[in-house]
Amino acid sequence: MAMPASSIYRNGHGHYFGYSFYILFCCNKDRAGNSRHEFINITSHQLRSPLTASKWALELVLESAKDLPPEAQENFRIIEDSNARMGKLVYLLLQVARIEANTLKQHKRDVSFAETVQATVDQNNFFVKASNIxxxxxxxxxxxxxNFDPEQLRFIIQEILDNAIRYSGGGKIKISYVRANSNILFEIKDSGVGIPKDEQKNIFQKFYRGSNIYTLSPGGTGLSLFIIKKMLEANGGKIGFKSTTGEGSIFWFTIPLINNSSKKIIQNKNQV
Incomplete structure (x- = not known):
């Protein structure tokens, strides 16, 4: 039997910032697990299919929108941005559901860490410049x-970098990674608002957002760090951070190397 339920979410000061509706499957353990897994798969298909179709339709419209008035072009770009944000929200919610149902899918293969980081940095260059960072x-x-799921690895790096950009307030960001024994140690350091000390214990909880970031990025979900932590732990990795209010944060994570092997490359230093 399925029962509807809901939750109200508040920040560290008790202020309301979110509401969720979900379904509880009330039956024996095995049947509950199967029902929840089936629900997640159906929901994934039913939500993603129309979003993908609308994305393709918008891309076609935008290609032929050059002759439209500037106001109309801007309206289509707003629709495109809203569609992208909805797609990301669906992805985040489905990852949370899969994590809690213990059905998180991983399509692992050997992946170049350097290429993944470089591609992510390149994709964010415009956002970085526009944010005066x-x-x-x-x-x-x-x-x-x-040995990692490529999509999940890109998601992890992208979300940590995205947080640094959003909460740096036009300051500085430093990205680096090195070998640390049999692991890769990846770090992103920013000069942003930091995380209040009394709230740091909550940073990896679902739906949690710091009380000092709402003016910088009011539209966040508070889900990314929860998902990232679970993805890393499922692959033998770890994540942590150091943060001081008004000075910034350092977020780091580790991932095990494949047979502790690597190959030499020419070091370069990129600045944006």
Whole structure:
């Protein structure tokens, strides 16, 4: 039997910022697990299919929108942005549901860590410049391979970088990664608002957002760090941070290397 339920979410000061509706499957353990897994699969298909179709339709419209008035073009871009944000929200909610149902899918293969980081940095160059941020990227002298789901690895790096950009307030960001024994140690340091000390214990909880970030990024979900932690732990990795209010944060994570192997590459230093 399925029963509806809901939750109200509040920040560290008790202020309301979110509401969720979900379904509880009330039956024996095995049947509950099967029902929840089936519900997640159906929901994934039913939500993603129309979003994908609308994305393709918008891309076609935008290609032929050059002759439209500027106001109409801007309206289509707003629709495109809203569609992208909805797609990300669906992805986040489904990952949370899969984590809690212990059905998180992983399509692992050997992945170049250096190439993944470089591609993520390149994709964010425009956002970095538009945010008036000085970005320093210092790759390792070695390229490391990890056995990881490529989509999940890109998600992890992208979300940590995205948080740094959003909460830096036009300051500086430094990205680096090195070998740490049999692991890769990846770090992103920012000069942003930091995380209040009394709230740091909550940072990896679902739906939690710091009380000092709402003016900088009011539209966040508070789900990314929860998902990232679970993805890393499922692959033998760890995540942590150091943060001081008004000075910034350092977020780091580790991932095991493949047979502790790597290959030499030419070190370069990128600044945006």
């Amino acid at each position: 000085e970005l320093e990227f210092i790759p390792s002298k070695e390229d490391f391979e990890v």
